[in-house]
Amino acid sequence: MARFTLPRDLYHGKGSLEELKNLTGKKAIVVVGGGSMRRFGFLDRAVDYLKEAGMEVALFENVEPDPSVDTVMKGAAKMQEFQPDWIVAMGGGSPIDAAKAMWAFYEYPDTTFEDLITPFNFPTLRTKAKFCAIPSTSGTATEVTAFSVITDYEKGIKYPLADFNITPDVAIVDPELAEKMPKKLTAHTGMDAMTHAIEAYVSTLHCDYTDPLALHAIKMIHNDLKASFDGNMEARDRMHNAQCLAGMAFSNALLGIVHSMAHKTGAAYSGGHIVHGCANAMYLPKVIKYNAKNPEAAKRYAEIARFIDLKGSSDAELVDALIAELKSMNVSLEIPSCIKEYEGGIIDEKEFMDKLPEVAKLAISDACTGSNPRIPTPEEMEKLLKACYYDEEIDF
Numbered sequence: 001m002a003r004f005t006l007p008r009d010l011y012h013g014k015g016s017l018e019e020l021k022n023l024t025g026k027k028a029i030v031v032v033g034g035g036s037m038r039r040f041g042f043l044d045r046a047v048d049y050l051k052e053a054g055m056e057v058a059l060f061e062n063v064e065p066d067p068s069v070d071t072v073m074k075g076a077a078k079m080q081e082f083q084p085d086w087i088v089a090m091g092g093g094s095p096i097d098a099a100k101a102m103w104a105f106y107e108y109p110d111t112t113f114e115d116l117i118t119p120f121n122f123p124t125l126r127t128k129a130k131f132c133a134i135p136s137t138s139g140t141a142t143e144v145t146a147f148s149v150i151t152d153y154e155k156g157i158k159y160p161l162a163d164f165n166i167t168p169d170v171a172i173v174d175p176e177l178a179e180k181m182p183k184k185l186t187a188h189t190g191m192d193a194m195t196h197a198i199e200a201y202v203s204t205l206h207c208d209y210t211d212p213l214a215l216h217a218i219k220m221i222h223n224d225l226k227a228s229f230d231g232n233m234e235a236r237d238r239m240h241n242a243q244c245l246a247g248m249a250f251s252n253a254l255l256g257i258v259h260s261m262a263h264k265t266g267a268a269y270s271g272g273h274i275v276h277g278c279a280n281a282m283y284l285p286k287v288i289k290y291n292a293k294n295p296e297a298a299k300r301y302a303e304i305a306r307f308i309d310l311k312g313s314s315d316a317e318l319v320d321a322l323i324a325e326l327k328s329m330n331v332s333l334e335i336p337s338c339i340k341e342y343e344g345g346i347i348d349e350k351e352f353m354d355k356l357p358e359v360a361k362l363a364i365s366d367a368c369t370g371s372n373p374r375i376p377t378p379e380e381m382e383k384l385l386k387a388c389y390y391d392e393e394i395d396f
Contacts, residue, residue, distance in 0.1 A: 014237070030057060055086065066094065101150050120164070134174065135244075137185060143172075144244055187278075210252050256287065
């Protein structure tokens with residue numbers, strides 16, 4: 001038996017933010033990030049719609065990129081004080097992910113963060129509040145997923161929290177919010193979505209319900225991401241839908257070791273964070289080459305290549321064509337080919353090598369590794385990570 005879970009209601013298209021005025025409740029807390037939602041007027045609009053619905057509204061602002069355990073606990077404390085029956089999270093993946101974790105601690109104050117690290121171990125939610133998610137970026141798809149990524153800065157580890165309980169009740173996918181994304185964010189979030197869709201399609205837990213969503217998302221992203229990056233707003237609007245479809249797929253099929261590696265390298269180094277979507281974009285071609293040693297995975301990568309009209313006379317040629325196409329997309333989106341080139345070389349080589357065994361070990365233990373089509377040994381994971389640092393070829 002398998003399970004397929006999505007939000008109860010999903011509103012999409014320009015102007016769908018207005019659906020907030022039809023929510024039924026007494027109190028809503030709105031969780032947002034560093035200021036773009038306020039700066040562009042979307043926060044005020046959301047608050048006005050909620051007040052029109054007859055609700056008292058509180059705000060929790062300034063959730064940082066890669067939200068911390070500390071921020072989650074502060075938000076949960078604010079919720080315990082205010083007692084909302086709706087949690088409305090809007091912005092990029094960070095405020096929505098943070099709000100999902102806050103939700104658990106609001107309803108169960110005695111829960112510890114360690115309790116939630118174990119996949120699918122959340123307590124039953126909705127005893128106090130329902131959850132509405134409104135994305136402003138076209139990548140994480142956290143508005144439709146059972147996932148949240150929270151960073152423990154003391155340990156330097158990103159934890160993917162996973163449980164169907166944290167799938168939002170309502171998702172509002174309004175492309176107007178995504179039209180304000182800067183170019184770099186458009187590139188990184190777009191390749192995050194591409195990684196979601198590809199990993200979902202080759203996941204060991206893929207099924208007839210997830211495959212069509214993944215394939216269609218891949219084709220849409222392949223067709224529209226570069227134009228979106230270049231400022232075409234019609235393409236930007238289609239990308240907002242594409243990333244959501246990719247999220248529907250991976251929330252139910254799960255992911256693979258591209259995400260395991262991105263989670264565990266993201267906050268590991270003193271030079272700075274490796275932005276999640278950029279990490280996925282850099283690692284994806286290497287992981288495809290590694291996974292393609294599994295014949296079933298190679299067959300499915302070849303199916304993806306055919307679906308986006310790439311050429312090859314065998315599965316192996318089609319896999320290589322897919323890798324080449326993804327590398328070409330990265331170049332066109334101004335994404336570096338490897339960690340060594342990331343942001344002018346902020347990730348120190350010696351520190352990377354010193355931490356390699358521990359990061360590899362953590363990546364293997366990541367929640368996303370179990371559904372990857374090929375499970376790496378510690379030695380293989382170290383080789384993979386080195387290949388991603390130096391842009392080396394994969395031959396194992």
